[in-house]
Amino acid sequence: MNSLIPLLVAAPLAGAALLLLGGRRLDRFGHWLATAFAALSFAFGLALLASMLGRETAERQVDVNLFSWIPVNGFQADVGFQLDQLSITFVLLITGVGTLIHLYSVGYMAHDERRRRFFAYLNLFLAAMLLLVLADNYLLLYVGWEGVGLASYLLIGFWQHKPSAATAAKKAFLVNRVGDMGLSIAIMLMFAEFGSFAFGPLLGSEGTAGAVGQASEGKLTAIGLMLLLAACGKSAQVPLQSWLGDAMEGPTPVSALIHAATMVTAGVYLITRSASIFNLAPDAQTTVVVVGAVTLIFGAIVGCAKDDIKKALAGSTMSQIGYMILAAGLGPIGYVYAIMHLVTHGFFKAGLFLGAGSVMHGMNDEVNMRHYGGLRKYMPVTFVTFGLGYLAIIGFPGLSGFFSKDKIIEAAFAKGGTEGWILGGVTLLGAAITAFYMTRVMLLTFFGEKRWQPDAEGHEPHPHESPSTMKIPMIVLAFGSVFAGGLFTLNSSFLHWLEPVTGHAEGDSPLSPLTVTLITTLCMVAGVAVSYLMYGRSPVPVVPPVGSALTRAARRDLLQDDFNHAVLVRPGSALAAALVYFDSRGLDGFVNGLAATIGGVSSRLRRIQNGYVRSYALSMFGGTLVLVATTLLMRSV
């Protein structure tokens, strides 16, 4: 059974290789092939889950050492997989949601002439992400990490003929590189400090302490901060969040994949996996919490102002991942809930994105919500599934998001003291804003009057329901959005499932769980109400109003690009210009001058070589005299 573990990664990887190398003869059925490989991996995941459930809790973790990767004296890196409750959770999310997105893409990308390549990249994305969550050491994790970066680059820029897509891909890649630097530095620090980067010896497993226990807090804080930087890059957390909005240039299934199943969840995984490090580095943990809290509000505000349906959802992702990072930063109180929210979010965010894609599909690829309106009658399935996702994300009681978000808010209060109150307040505020902007999306898209506009070629939109390859995944995901949270919370099943890996502690909340739930629900209702008052009662203008300063800033992603430009790009360009100047004038001048000098000396010395044997003999004689004289001189001194 354990031999299936490498196949989890190998199946989609083989799919990617086959599709990329197979050439045009695979054009007709390549997409089904890719979907089959994704589904195969999911099936392996289910089999492994069944086998894991059949074992005692203590024996659930499985290690598979495949081969020795870099066997250098003093530097041992293996290719090995570690399958435990945490990684199988991710495996099922990645392959499950991933397979649905593959299926959806079959319909969505039906008319794209580079469809085979698209599916190859999708498979590659899954393989890289699976490698990331299955690796049993940080170095191999880093391989998956970089693979995810590569696949996201390829997919975001898939429509590379659009300059905006090419730029967005480049931006995502570059911003991610900053985070990657963090991860590589963290790995180097680990190696320098512990001489290893394997999870087992480093982090310890249940009952045994890892090497991190002996390290000083300062070093662990440094490692933790570098891991956080890495997580910020992949998970689009402040200050490395700027790529996420632009990444919407990719085809919509890609957005769903990035936001729900892969990529942005990698940061949460990394922090949760490194729990042993963060638990011993309170300062790093506090930073994690701050980053999460700031991003939570930041994303929510951006989500409120966007008229582009995908960008509004992107802001929402940023905000929801902020919840998870915040929860992960709370330590043992929050790890389980971070992952639980990650899974439920995977369902409803995938559903929402696929719904958005379905809407765009029916509306001539229009993305501006101000040009939608009243679509519920034309796209009933999309409306219902999207609506269920919406209810889930705002935390409507009984649906998935309600349970998982509620737990995070409880955990935030449970942090205790002033911190607890601040964090609790922030998460509640976030919940309210989430309800506001998601209701806005819902109202602008499916309710109100038609504000449809003809597209650039003058075609009037004729909204219609999407083909069943697109509908089925949406329906399946809607089920997840509705029931997953409840299932997880029933008997605290998810808590018991994951606790052996992440550990768990109950904090001391100043408020009872029921009170928190009530307040959360009230916040949610308030958000929905405000939104309804603003967008449900009066007609929505097709041209956006000027808006307040905050709105204008939020439309520009809260000036993140302006900030990066002023703080990083401009000094960077200045530095590069200065270096170029120094290089061309200083270094090149020196080097060229040196070369010219040597050339000059050479031409002058050449004249000694005049071809007359008499002068050669003379030079030899002179040389001999000097040699004799020097030898004698050496003796006398």
Next chain:
Amino acid sequence: MSHWLAAAGGNSASIPAPHVEYGQLSPMLVVFGAAVAGILAEAFLPRRARYWSQVTIALLGLAGAFTAVIVLASQGYGSTRVDLLAMGAVALDGPALFLQGVILLVAVVAVLTYAERKVEPKAGGVPVDAFVAQAAATPGGEQERAAVRAGFASTEVFPLTMFAVGGMLLFPAANDLLTMFVALEVFSLPLYLLCALARRRRLLSQEAAVKYFLLGAFASAFFLFGTALLYGYAGSVRLGDIADVISGEAPATQALLSTTQNDALLLIGLALLSVGLLFKVGAVPFHSWTPDVYQGAPTPVTGFMAAATKVAAFGALMRLFYVAFPGLRWDWRPVMWGVAILTMVVGAVLAVTQQDVKRLLAYSSIAHAGFILTGVIATNKQGLGAVLFYLLAYSFVTLGAFAVVTLVRDSRGEATHLSSWAGLGRRSPLLAAVFALFLLAFAGIPLTSGFTGKFAVFQAAAAGGATPLVIIGVLSSAVAAFFYIRVIVLMFFSDPQPGGPTVAVPSAFTATAIGVGVLVTLGLGLLPQYFLDLASKVSPFVR
């Protein structure tokens, strides 16, 4: 009279009968035997049979000698056993055996390039090689034209080369100064002749030969004078005896009391001996013959000379310094430092402005002599191994490079002016790539043998306390890299000249020679460990 007898032991009746170990001397004896057989073939065989028989005799002789070297090595000579042969005149030890092996391999490849008869246009309907039709004919005269029409060829080059090889085998093994001198002359005289035998540009070739001969004789005179002074100092020409007298272990010879242990004799003798040997390796300021001779000599001879002479001469130089003068290290090291620095710098700097491929390679060989000297100066076991490895690596790159030069031709023979090499990479990518590989090896770029060799000698020199020398060596390498890379740029990134040279398609002989060069260059670069071990495991010099 009385002096001489006294020095020889005072009893004229007790001159012992020489005892010669034929088995252990067999590498040299086989080569000399092959040389004599070549002379006989030259004298008695008809003209048309000579070429093939000479090539066969030469290759068989070299193969036989190399087999003898291998057999000796397998008996433990050179690693665990050392011996003095022929009453102490010849040493059989690690460095000697290793260098003899290298010289023999070099000679095999060189003979292959000699045997090339496909690249020269046929003369009188007969395929001819790079050597003159009739050496004694006046250049451009009627007699020469007649000889060319008749399709004559100087097959004497083969026995001449075999004599030179024999002398070179003896040179690094010579354990007394007189044997060393004899060996020097035995290999030098055939080389002087060989230089004069170019088929094309005969005047240049003859001029080169005369220059080489005059300056070589001059240098030999210094060597001989040095020998005499040292005999005056130590009462013996045996290297080991000289060392004993210097260290005070051996009693002074009665008859020479007035001169024995006169330090002036010792130091001047040492300096003069060094001049003789430094001339052969082409070290500055005794290098001036190198470019002219390399350019004028027939290119196959240049390749042989550049590779094999250097191997033999460095072997003798090290034996001299390591065996006879280890006690004088602090006297000769500073001087050798100066020579090494000058050699590296002058070689590299002068090469920068060269316009002729053969002259360029000549200056490059001067610079390389400087690099090898840094390893010699290290005076440690590591340095010995590094120099041996360097010599092996360098010889094959040199042979290969000169073999490539023989193939780039226009109507006047080899096109050695650099401007005609422009764009060669487009006309003949394979040949240009091969030459580029050799240039990269000369420059010491990793994954070639040149890098490994240079790294080894510099490492040894640094370990031997010659760090400043290493720094200058690395800087010179940087200058040298410029002109090597310049040729590569010229070949691959310039437009070919209209009416430029063509690349001749060689026979299997030259192709094999170049192929061996490529293989050794890459082999010693990619997997150097075996040969590094071989070179570093050799026994030290025997005394």
